[in-house]
Amino acid sequence: MSVWQWMDRYAPSIPEENCLSLGEGQTPCIRSRSIGAEFGIRNLFFKLETVNPSGSYKDRFAALAVSHMLANGQHTCLATSSGNTGAALAAYCAAAKIRCRIAVVESAPSAKLQQMLAYGAEIQRVREFGTDASVTGCVFEQLEAKSRQPGFALQISAFRYSPLGMQGVESIAFELQGQVPSQTGSVFCPAGGGGLTLAVARGFAKASGLASVHCVQPEGNDTIAGALREGSDEARSVRCSTKVSGLQVANVIDGNEVIAACRESGGTGHTVSDQEIFDAQKLLARAEGIFSEPAGAVALAGALKAARRGELDLDLPVVCLVTGSGFKDSSSIDAMNADAECPVVNADAMFAED
Numbered sequence: 001m002s003v004w005q006w007m008d009r010y011a012p013s014i015p016e017e018n019c020l021s022l023g024e025g026q027t028p029c030i031r032s033r034s035i036g037a038e039f040g041i042r043n044l045f046f047k048l049e050t051v052n053p054s055g056s057y058k059d060r061f062a063a064l065a066v067s068h069m070l071a072n073g074q075h076t077c078l079a080t081s082s083g084n085t086g087a088a089l090a091a092y093c094a095a096a097k098i099r100c101r102i103a104v105v106e107s108a109p110s111a112k113l114q115q116m117l118a119y120g121a122e123i124q125r126v127r128e129f130g131t132d133a134s135v136t137g138c139v140f141e142q143l144e145a146k147s148r149q150p151g152f153a154l155q156i157s158a159f160r161y162s163p164l165g166m167q168g169v170e171s172i173a174f175e176l177q178g179q180v181p182s183q184t185g186s187v188f189c190p191a192g193g194g195g196l197t198l199a200v201a202r203g204f205a206k207a208s209g210l211a212s213v214h215c216v217q218p219e220g221n222d223t224i225a226g227a228l229r230e231g232s233d234e235a236r237s238v239r240c241s242t243k244v245s246g247l248q249v250a251n252v253i254d255g256n257e258v259i260a261a262c263r264e265s266g267g268t269g270h271t272v273s274d275q276e277i278f279d280a281q282k283l284l285a286r287a288e289g290i291f292s293e294p295a296g297a298v299a300l301a302g303a304l305k306a307a308r309r310g311e312l313d314l315d316l317p318v319v320c321l322v323t324g325s326g327f328k329d330s331s332s333i334d335a336m337n338a339d340a341e342c343p344v345v346n347a348d349a350m351f352a353e354d
Contacts, residue, residue: 004021004063026175050322054084059092075099080139085157184316191215191298195253212265278335290322293332
């Protein structure tokens with residue numbers, strides 16, 4: 001089921017002439033060929049959001065957010081991003097002929113910045129945005145104020161700020177119900193502000209699906225997962241120290257709602273180190289042929305930790321969301337390939353040692 005079919009069934013409609021699509025959604029969900037067997041997870045699946053038009057699941061959000069802007073006659077999109085939201089909004093705004101202005105975290109990867117610029121977005125990197133809670137809060141407040149101008153809209157990929165756009169992300173849950181055999185036992189979601197995790201949990205609830213939704217965060221941005229695991233009802237602001245692009249959100253945004261939704265589904269929180277994330281990224285590439293950015297490997301890192309702890313029901317499927325392409329973060333690929341060589345040789349000397 002596409003994002004737009006999901007909307008027709010479960011959400012307020014948008015006039016057909018304002019429905020903007022670049023082919024988002026209906027992404028494949030493939031069974032693990034290697035990692036599952038190696039770690040004792042018999043039914044491990046990967047939902048490949050990397051194949052969306054701009055390379056991440058954020059296209060589901062952007063399709064709905066920009067379509068609502070078209071329906072409302074709005075001409076300027078204000079947004080925040082650590083990379084993928086900005087790239088997705090920039091792409092859809094370009095198609096809609098809407099001006100796109102984005103405040104970006106200071107450490108956003110160059111590849112994501114270049115992608116936004118290629119679509120014609122106006123971007124500014126803001127010092128300490130994403131890592132310092134007070135600076136991040138100030139950015140949100142300023143953009144909220146600016147967005148009150150006629151014809152402007154604030155688009156942040158979180159239910160707190162853009163609930164209409166986030167309904168598009170809920171479609172992931174419905175697709176999984178048709179792709180994974182039997183019941184969907186556990187779904188592992190990477191989280192920065194928590195919007196994706198909340199969308200998946202709400203999607204299953206709307207479609208009467210059965211899944212335990214798990215929230216996985218880097219240890220250096222543990223705003224939600226630790227509190228969820230410890231039994232708390234409240235997320236917490238942090239000083240963000242993770243180097244994983246895309247998950248640097250120091251503030252509580254959708255965190256409290258994520259805790260409630262995951263707990264109701266039977267899921268819990270998992271924190272993983274940056275090194276575990278980078279190891280999972282490399283494992284996806286070399287064991288499964290899946291090219292992911294580090295944030296896209298966070299779910300797998302969490303699932304592997306849960307398996308080592310004996311926390312998974314191995315008779316039920318385990319789904320890991322692979323949320324963004326490896327092309328999004330070239331520096332992480334450089335680090336992954338630090339031990340590899342690409343020599344220049346003469347034609348008659350190719351693989352001579354064979």
